[in-house]
Amino acid sequence: MSTDQENFESLRCLLSLKRHEAPPPGYFDRFSREVIERIKSGERGAGFAPLERMLWEAPWLQRFWAAIEAKPVLAGACSVAMCGLLIAGVIYSDKAEIPPVGLVPVAETGSAPMAPTAMAAADHPLLAKPAVFPETSSTSPIPNGPAGTSLMGDIGQLRAQPASFSFPRGN
Amino acid sequence: MIMAEPASRKVSKPPTDQPAGAPATPAPVEDMDLVKRARRGDLGAYDELVRRYQERIYATIYHMTANHEDANDLAQEAFIKAFQALRSFKGGSSFYTWVYRIAVNKTINFLKQRKNKSQMSLDDLDFHAEHDPDLVALISEKTPRREVSLAELQEKLNAAMQKLSEPHRLVVTLHDVQGMSHEEVANIMDCNIGTVRSRLFYARQQLQGYLIDYLK
Numbered sequence: 276m277s278t279d280q281e282n283f284e285s286l287r288c289l290l291s292l293k294r295h296e297a298p299p300p301g302y303f304d305r306f307s308r309e310v311i312e313r314i315k316s317g318e319r320g321a322g323f324a325p326l327e328r329m330l331w332e333a334p335w336l337q338r339f340w341a342a343i344e345a346k347p348v349l350a351g352a353c354s355v356a357m358c359g360l361l362i363a364g365v366i367y368s369d370k371a372e373i374p375p376v377g378l379v380p381v382a383e384t385g386s387a388p389m390a391p392t393a394m395a396a397a398d399h400p401l402l403a404k405p406a407v408f409p410e411t412s413s414t415s416p417i418p419n420g421p422a423g424t425s426l427m428g429d430i431g432q433l434r435a436q437p438a439s440f441s442f443p444r445g446n
Numbered sequence: 447m448i449m450a451e452p453a454s455r456k457v458s459k460p461p462t463d464q465p466a467g468a469p470a471t472p473a474p475v476e477d478m479d480l481v482k483r484a485r486r487g488d489l490g491a492y493d494e495l496v497r498r499y500q501e502r503i504y505a506t507i508y509h510m511t512a513n514h515e516d517a518n519d520l521a522q523e524a525f526i527k528a529f530q531a532l533r534s535f536k537g538g539s540s541f542y543t544w545v546y547r548i549a550v551n552k553t554i555n556f557l558k559q560r561k562n563k564s565q566m567s568l569d570d571l572d573f574h575a576e577h578d579p580d581l582v583a584l585i586s587e588k589t590p591r592r593e594v595s596l597a598e599l600q601e602k603l604n605a606a607m608q609k610l611s612e613p614h615r616l617v618v619t620l621h622d623v624q625g626m627s628h629e630e631v632a633n634i635m636d637c638n639i640g641t642v643r644s645r646l647f648y649a650r651q652q653l654q655g656y657l658i659d660y661l662k
Binding site: 283285286287288289290291292293294295296297298299303306307308309310311313314315340 | 489501508571578584600607
């Protein structure tokens with residue numbers, strides 16, 4: 276055991292060599308400056324919440340925050356003021372008059388003139404509402420849309436004609 | 447320039463939570479004051495914190511990686527990450543211990559991801575090495591290869607350190623090189639003192655085997 280300890284003592288003497296390893300002269304003068312530069316260049320806000328990031332960028336907020344941290348009474352007063360504003364806002368919003376829903380007059384659709392924007396929308400192909408066709412069914416496959424709206428024009432308009440068969444007599 | 451002296455040479459009675467190698471002058475209260483100012487965006491305060499601990503953080507990472515460039519990058523990233531995480535620092539430990547943990551975790555993750563051992567990029571030995579009585583005695587009396595130079599010894603020592611696993615290398619670095627106590631090492635590595643002692647013993651045995659030609 277004593278031999279081991281002696282060997283370890285030699286090892287510890289040898290390990291003391293590592294304490295003499297030093298970076299180039301002036302290295303540590305630049306080190307902190309580079310760290311601060313990297314923090315300033317954008318790595319500062321990476322780990323902060325948006326509120327804290329806002330604190331970094333607004334000096335008056337920093338001073339305000341420092342004052343709040345230093346004076347608990349000021350922090351309490353601010354919180355009371357905020358609560359008061361919140362309660363006042365809630366009370367005011369309750370007292371605000373809202374017109375009843377059922378009493379709003381509805382304009383007559385037939386007599387009301389078309390608004391200019393609506394007219395423009397009707398003229399513009401992109402803004403115009405697409406033509407609405409009635410639903411087709413298996414019994415009436417041909418939609419009865421307005422004339423000319425079909426891509427095939429009149430070709431698509433089929434007319435049903437009654438078929439009459441007359442049989443000659445005498446046969 | 448001596449980067450990491452043993453704690454007994456620099457600090458007579460370190461605070462309970464502060465590692466022994468930390469500079470003796472700054473009190474934890476002052477650190478906390480700087481931390482509070484840095485939280486509010488005072489980069490000057492954080493610059494002061496970086497200046498206080500940059501040498502020891504760099505040294506620890508350097509002894510773990512044996513590469514100056516890697517140590518430079520990792521040390522800078524550790525301080526940047528610490529700045530970004532300042533809001534999570536509750537003050538339960540000293541700022542130094544806290545930033546030390548960040549640096550150590552970052553270094554171990556880096557070493558795990560580094561599959562193949564990169565080439566060593568060693569720092570130069572300072573002027574005091576040639577006059578260190580321990581080293582002079584070791585070379586002139588005990589080393590069978592008396593012609594060995596300090597530079598060669600440095601390279602062999604670092605190569606042997608790199609053969610250790612990361613936890614064993616970290617224990618040797620923190621205790622035998624940085625001069626921290628077992629308690630401080632356990633605090634940083636988040637393990638009990640028994641684990642530190644056993645790892646230290648095993649690591650020393652391993653190193654002794656690797657460096658046997660330079661020890662007897």
